[in-house]
């Protein structure tokens with residue numbers, strides 16, 4: 302009997318009440334968390350600055366993790382430390398029962414990216430020291446702020462469910478979350494919302510790359526390089542030959558593939574035939590299937606180089622993370638909240654600073670992103686992240702917020718400079734609002750978890766998660 306106008310009226314009323322067509326169990330109002338985050342804005346900027354001031358690299362984020370934990374504990378979150386054998390990993394939990402909505406906090410810095418805050422020219426705070434060149438001080442702080450805002454709203458409205466905040470260290474060295482997964486940390490989690498600093502405002506979707514990193518080691522025989530070189534077998538020769546094979550392989554991989562490397566040990570002196578050499582190689586592509594194929598070819602190249610030089614090769618996995626499993630049900634939640642809240646509101650001073658930085662770097666002086674990108678099937682950057690592993694265990698979606706000038710990239714002093722500057726803080730504030738509101742949406746609407754689970758089942762084809770870590774792998778930071 303119902304006519305279209307009647308249906309439209311019912312739907313409009315549902316929207317006004319913050320309900321959805323799936324049926325609402327609480328009176329969840331995602332807008333409520335916006336107000337709290339606006340009122341407490343200074344607090345989060347101080348917290349982000351405190352983490353920025355003590356940059357710590359993967360697995361060494363002792364002070365950064367402790368700073369975030371202290372804030373969460375004061376808000377009544379229960380803390381589990383040392384998750385997955387990582388001293389700086391933690392899980393903060395508030396509330397009880399289903400649904401369990403999780404946010405991810407990263408807080409590791411990058412080596413050598415120290416940079417003065419708000420300086421448009423390269424100017425390290427301390428030469429050679431680490432810096433927040435990926436903006437993880439903003440990332441961790443926004444997620445903590447969002448978890449607290451969502452939990453206050455959960456409590457005030459007596460909404461069902463649990464808010465989790467995962468303190469996930471060592472993202473930059475590729476494996477922090479992978480060890481947490483192996484320890485079962487995400488077993489109770491229904492959905493995960495994540496974000497990353499960027500030069501754009503968007504839901505990131507289907508662009509991150511899978512990556513596998515290995516150490517390729519050669520063992521030879523030392524000898525005096527002038528007196529008796531015929532007695533030696535050079536591990537460095539083997540590494541050089543192997544590296545050449547990899548360089549030739551680059552022509553015969555998919556156009557989307559990326560192969561990078563660095564030599565960590567090439568011997569101790571030119572006049573000693575090197576009995577040991579070590580290179581670190583990273584293989585990336587749009588799918589983990591392609592990366593695994595390249596890995597098999599890399600192993601053959603190592604064996605071939607060893608055979609040619611009468612040395613021995615050893616290939617050892619450092620870390621591996623797949624391309625994220627997309628979840629359009631959760632993408633829709635993030636896109637809706639991102640569009641509702643809108644892009645960061647940068648002022649003239651921010652735009653001038655951004656253009657000065659672009660001028661310094663020789664980039665087009667485009668300033669800062671001021672709009673939210675419409676949802677697209679492929680939208681985002683090609684950096685890899687261990688959130689790929691999390692997305693294969695539990696439904697996950699991720700947004701980007703502008704925290705640096707257009708055209709600039711992460712892993713650069715430009716992001717360090719902006720990560721303790723109004724540009725970074727404004728992006729962080731929007732990220733916190735979107736994450737908090739999306740968490741409240743999910744607590745108030747069982748249909749979101751149901752739709753996310755269905756999308757997850759389709760994407761993973763119901764196959765169980767298999768960890769890429771060998772059984773004996775332990776979380777150890779590279780030297």
Ligand SMILES: [Zn+2]
Nearest residue numbers: 435437497711
């Ligand atoms: Zn990052």
